[in-house]
Amino acid sequence: xxxxxxxxxxxxxFPSISTDSTHADDVRANxxxxxxxxxxxxxxxxxxxxxxxxxxIARNEYEEGxxxxxxxxxxxxxxxxxxxxxxxxxxxxxxxxxxxWCRGSADNKGQHFVHLLGAEKTIQEEGxxxxxxxxxxxxxxxIGSPNLVPFLExxxxxxxxxxxxxxxxxxxxxxxxxxxxxxxGITCLEVKIKGPSGDLxxxxxxxxxxxxxxxxxxxxxxxHHDDGKIAVEGFYDAVIPLEEWEREMWSKVxxxxxxxxxxxxxxxxxxxEPGYSMAERLWARPTVEVNGIGSGYQGEGSxxxxxxxxxxxLSCRLVPGQDPDIVQQQVISHLENHCPPGVxxxxxxxxxxxxxHNDPHSKFGKAGQAALxxxxxxxxxxxxxxxxxxxxxxxxxxxxxxxxxxxxxxxDCQIHAPNENFSVENFEKGIEMSRALLRELAK
Amino acid sequence: xxxxxxxxxxxxxFPSISTDSTHADDVRANxxxxxxxxxxxxxxxxxxxxxxxxxxIARNEYEEGxxxxxxxxxxxxxxxxxxxxxxxxxxxxxxxxxxxWCRGSADNKGQHFVHLLGAEKTIQEEGxxxxxxxxxxxxxxxIGSPNLVPFLExxxxxxxxxxxxxxxxxxxxxxxxxxxxxxxGITCLEVKIKGPSGDLxxxxxxxxxxxxxxxxxxxxxxxHHDDGKIAVEGFYDAVIPLEEWEREMWSKVxxxxxxxxxxxxxxxxxxxEPGYSMAERLWARPTVEVNGIGSGYQGEGSxxxxxxxxxxxLSCRLVPGQDPDIVQQQVISHLENHCPPGVxxxxxxxxxxxxxHNDPHSKFGKAGQAALxxxxxxxxxxxxxxxxxxxxxxxxxxxxxxxxxxxxxxxDCQIHAPNENFSVENFEKGIEMSRALLRELAK
Numbered sequence: 021x022x023x024x025x026x027x028x029x030x031x032x033x034f035p036s037i038s039t040d041s042t043h044a045d046d047v048r049a050n051x052x053x054x055x056x057x058x059x060x061x062x063x064x065x066x067x068x069x070x071x072x073x074x075x076x077i078a079r080n081e082y083e084e085g086x087x088x089x090x091x092x093x094x095x096x097x098x099x100x101x102x103x104x105x106x107x108x109x110x111x112x113x114x115x116x117x118x119x120x121w122c123r124g125s126a127d128n129k130g131q132h133f134v135h136l137l138g139a140e141k142t143i144q145e146e147g148x149x150x151x152x153x154x155x156x157x158x159x160x161x162x163i164g165s166p167n168l169v170p171f172l173e174x175x176x177x178x179x180x181x182x183x184x185x186x187x188x189x190x191x192x193x194x195x196x197x198x199x200x201x202x203x204x205g206i207t208c209l210e211v212k213i214k215g216p217s218g219d220l221x222x223x224x225x226x227x228x229x230x231x232x233x234x235x236x237x238x239x240x241x242x243x244h245h246d247d248g249k250i251a252v253e254g255f256y257d258a259v260i261p262l263e264e265w266e267r268e269m270w271s272k273v274x275x276x277x278x279x280x281x282x283x284x285x286x287x288x289x290x291x292x293e294p295g296y297s298m299a300e301r302l303w304a305r306p307t308v309e310v311n312g313i314g315s316g317y318q319g320e321g322s323x324x325x326x327x328x329x330x331x332x333x334l335s336c337r338l339v340p341g342q343d344p345d346i347v348q349q350q351v352i353s354h355l356e357n358h359c360p361p362g363v364x365x366x367x368x369x370x371x372x373x374x375x376x377h378n379d380p381h382s383k384f385g386k387a388g389q390a391a392l393x394x395x396x397x398x399x400x401x402x403x404x405x406x407x408x409x410x411x412x413x414x415x416x417x418x419x420x421x422x423x424x425x426x427x428x429x430x431x432d433c434q435i436h437a438p439n440e441n442f443s444v445e446n447f448e449k450g451i452e453m454s455r456a457l458l459r460e461l462a463k
Numbered sequence: 464x465x466x467x468x469x470x471x472x473x474x475x476x477f478p479s480i481s482t483d484s485t486h487a488d489d490v491r492a493n494x495x496x497x498x499x500x501x502x503x504x505x506x507x508x509x510x511x512x513x514x515x516x517x518x519x520i521a522r523n524e525y526e527e528g529x530x531x532x533x534x535x536x537x538x539x540x541x542x543x544x545x546x547x548x549x550x551x552x553x554x555x556x557x558x559x560x561x562x563x564w565c566r567g568s569a570d571n572k573g574q575h576f577v578h579l580l581g582a583e584k585t586i587q588e589e590g591x592x593x594x595x596x597x598x599x600x601x602x603x604x605x606i607g608s609p610n611l612v613p614f615l616e617x618x619x620x621x622x623x624x625x626x627x628x629x630x631x632x633x634x635x636x637x638x639x640x641x642x643x644x645x646x647x648g649i650t651c652l653e654v655k656i657k658g659p660s661g662d663l664x665x666x667x668x669x670x671x672x673x674x675x676x677x678x679x680x681x682x683x684x685x686x687h688h689d690d691g692k693i694a695v696e697g698f699y700d701a702v703i704p705l706e707e708w709e710r711e712m713w714s715k716v717x718x719x720x721x722x723x724x725x726x727x728x729x730x731x732x733x734x735x736e737p738g739y740s741m742a743e744r745l746w747a748r749p750t751v752e753v754n755g756i757g758s759g760y761q762g763e764g765s766x767x768x769x770x771x772x773x774x775x776x777l778s779c780r781l782v783p784g785q786d787p788d789i790v791q792q793q794v795i796s797h798l799e800n801h802c803p804p805g806v807x808x809x810x811x812x813x814x815x816x817x818x819x820h821n822d823p824h825s826k827f828g829k830a831g832q833a834a835l836x837x838x839x840x841x842x843x844x845x846x847x848x849x850x851x852x853x854x855x856x857x858x859x860x861x862x863x864x865x866x867x868x869x870x871x872x873x874x875d876c877q878i879h880a881p882n883e884n885f886s887v888e889n890f891e892k893g894i895e896m897s898r899a900l901l902r903e904l905a906k
Contacts, residue, residue: 204666208765217729218548219880223647223850224633226780227750228724228741230691230734233775234753237683244677246803281671286660286771291673291805298671307670310677311768316755317776321482321606322651322813323542324778324851325754325879328729332676333760335767337669360689362734370765407666436664 021115024137024451025444027057031095031129032113032122038073038096039163047073047159050095054157061140063155068175070167073159080139080149088152089461090181090421092411093132093188094161097124098436105438118444125442127435131187131428132157134447138454150462154181161188164371165411172418181421183384185457186412187450189405189427193275194443197392197453200425201380202303202404203412205338207348208370211239211355213330215363219316220326229326230362233315236330239365242358243308243334243351248292250308252354260341260377262304266402270299273401275431284431303404307337308351335370337406344372373410378422387460388424395453426453464558467580467894468887470500474538474572475556475565481516481539481606490516490602493538497600504583506598511618513610516602523582523592531595532904533624533864535854536575536631537604540567541879548881561887568885570878574630574871575600577890581897593905597622601854604631607814608854615861624864626827628900629855630893632848632870636718637886640835640896643868644823645746645847646855648781650791651813654682654798656773658806662759663769672769673805676758679773682808685801686751686777686794691735693751695797703784705747709847713742716844718874727874745849750780751794778813780851787815816853821865830903831867838896869896 021029034050037043051067051074058065058078065078073096082088100110100123108114113122120130135155142149156179158168172179191198215232216225245251270276276299278290292301301307315330317323336347352367359365379385380402392400405425412423428446429435464472477493480486494510494517501508501521508521516539525531543553543566551557556565563573578598585592599622601611615622634641658675659668688694713719719742721733735744744750758773760766779790795810802808822828823845835843848868855866871889872878 206666206767208767210765215730218877218882220728221850221879222750222752222754222778223649223780224848224878225724225728225745226752226778226849227748228733228735228744229728229730230732231753233756234683234687237680237753237756237775240677240680241684244681246681248673281668285663285668285672287658287672287805288807289673289805290671291803292671301671302668305670307665309665309669309767309769310674310680310759311665311766312759312761312770313676313680313773314757314761316753317544318755318757318774319542319544322653322776322778323754323879324649324651324752326752327755330756331761333765335665335669335765337666360734362730362732364731405666406668406670407664 028130028133028447029113031133032124033111035111036096036124036159037099038160040099047096051076051159054095057136058155061136061143068171070171072167075159075171076155076157078155080153082152086151087461088154088181090154090156090179090184091135092184092186093157094128094159095157096159096162097127098162102438107439115444119441120444120447121439121441123440125440126429126433127440128161128188130442130447134187134428134450135454137451138458141451142455142458150458154179168411169414169418172415176418179419181419183461184415184421184423185426186423187426187428188409189425190429190431191427192273192401192403194430195396196274197396197398197400198427199380199388199392199400199402200405200427201385201402202340202377203375203409204406205342205344205373205375206335206408207338207344207372208335209348209351210333210368210370211331212366213363214328216326216328219328222324222326226326230360231326232330232363233327235360235363236313236315236332238360239355239358240310240313240332243354247294249294252308252350254350255306255347258341258343259306259339262300266304267300269402270303271297273299273403302406304339306339306342309335311335338375340375340377342375344374348372373408374413376413376416384422384424384461387463388426388457390460391453391457392426394456395449471573471576472556474576475567476554478554479539479567479602480542481603483542490539494519494602497538500579501598504579504586511614513614515610518602518611518614519598519600521598523596525595529594530904531597531624533597533599533622533627534578535627535629536600537571537602538600539602539605540570541605545881550882558887562884563887563890564882564884566883568883569872569876570883571604571631573885573890574893577630577871577893578897580894581901584894585898585901593901597624604854611854612857612861615857619861622862624862626904627858627864627866628869629852629866630869630871631852632850632868633872633874633876634870634889635716635844635846637873638839639717640839640841640843641870642823642828642831642835642843642845643848643870644828644845645783645820646818647849647851648785648787648816648818648856649778649851649853650781650787650815651778652791652794653776653811653813654774655809656806657771659769659771662771665767665769669769673803674769675773675806676770678803678806679756679758679775681803682798682801683753683756683775686797690737692737695751695793697793698749698790701784701786702749702782705743710743712845713746714740716742716846746847747782749782749785752778754778780849781818783818783820785818787817791815816851817856819856819859827865827867827904830906831869831900833903834896834900835869837899838892869900
């Protein structure tokens, strides 16, 4: 095992579960250890306290006239339940089959540690870094980064940068370097439908009173046309269409054909907005998705009840052009206008975040592409992601800088699930990618 | 508290939930106790074993040349969920506001126990019963009486009777005696919708894969037109229309105006098949009702999941003319034909029972009317019921006898729901009604 891997293993052994207050000391110990690592390579490092978990900031000496890159990551991890499904203990890293098995290996310790090691090697071999570098490694990403926006706002002068680098996403397939340049946004809603004052006997009262479960189903059904297109008025109005080069590139991305997505998801057939491939639907088209629905008796056997209430949870994934507040209001108006007679509707607004999008052919986009190509030996594919990383849009708004998403996690990396893993090859190539990135960005 | 009420309370304390196998011993203990009650009033009593829960049979000595009445009831009860909505523990009977609050108080322990007490008083005061009486109290009504039909067929000679009396229905309003002459039938289905092989992240995969929760909602919505009429092909074809005298009588039944039903149910407006009053919809028109629907995350807060599965439970109430097997198949065909693409559907057939209907102006119908008039002090109203007691149709077919439905439950009795209750006044008048019935039927 290399000395670099041994140091990553120490990082991985901290059970830095940010959502679990019984692990608060582990989270802090991890931050302290990480501070020592940055100090060890000669960077000026501070732990910034927040109401919860500290933020690690490390930087080389600022030189006027050079470019500045901010490298973002997070040292906190997800909980480990269901623990019985892990093949090895979640916080005892193991090497098997060319992978590092441990909670946090892919999300995100392995992915930010390559940048620390890349900086270290550069300093060792070149006597310094070719540009100003600021590391920002937070400890609250897995709980929604509640204290990062205030921190960014308070320190935005100190954190000013030309570009941000983030390795916290995925590669489309092994050996295929991937530059992400877009993320979907999100807006959430929860809906309650109320009918009779209590559950009724479906024989005694069925047929004369509106059934909230039926009303909820009619509302959910009203959100889409039969062909999968969203039926909410105005929903697509502000959507910026896909560009031709994106459709062309995505049609050739390894691992992103409809068949690949069907294999990964276990779905029997593609489904969604007509006129788009699955990759296009996932990366560039908005959704209204039911995350949960419930009403009446769901246990074993039958219970002939006419339920008093029903609920459902919706989340919309948003794409560039769409404003979360406007979309949320469009969906609310749709639901209110389509609510069937005889029941009442209550809608609770959930959290929202804008979509993010940059130009992968910009000067910095090209630098990211070059770094990926040099380290992985082939031109990267350029994709967007279906998920949401709200902090990237927050950094854009507060610091004014775009983010290069240089993901190193493979599709089977099991983040947020048992048996999380990170490829040793990607760890090693990631260190080279980070070195190349510093060089390319400095040009 | 009277001695009779105290004995009913003992009956009510048995948690005789027939659908829940963990309560099998409670169901049996309840049957044994009930056997003791019948023996205590001098009837020859047996527990008849079935593959599930025993049937209690009790009879006086048979005398040739007398009429025979079979009195039917059931000692099993519904489950108690959602238990947090009960104002007092479901199996600890309480007297409050002139009512007995307990699971099973109205459905059906309170209602069959008045007949045991009526027979007891008659024997005590008159030295015997004026006709041959057979009690049949089963323990599987709430799970569709799966073992009663084989029992009736095996014992139909022993159970031969001129008329059947059943108190397992309702009174239209307090103080208004009610003779029921019709019941809706039922047919049940459970539907599972399957999509991806596991729950998916709604960001990473949402929009490209069919969502089983949406598919379930579309299927449920497809069952009705916007105006409440059922959209299943052929569903109404065999329905026998209402007679003119019924519409006229029902328009004057106390407690059966639309406003009354709205008050009882807490619904804000009538809803259902156009062209009918609420009473007509409930008592003489068929339904398709969702008893439960569930998919994905239903807990607090948001979880951005695209669920792997969804389920819903349906029950159809049927009216005279409709064949349950045909209707069940019509609904199955409808669901299969309307299943959206990208998901698979599995349909499990539930229990079924035909609607029932007799002539309330027959000789025995008039005896029932007289018994109700004597005990409650006014002429009864003649109605059908919205609920289903499939066994009444089964007894008609196997024993050849009609059933007088002498319901004692009030509209706000909350059967099958939290806070089930039974009126103390109806309990006491029910005992008198039972005594009068024995006399009238013997004439």
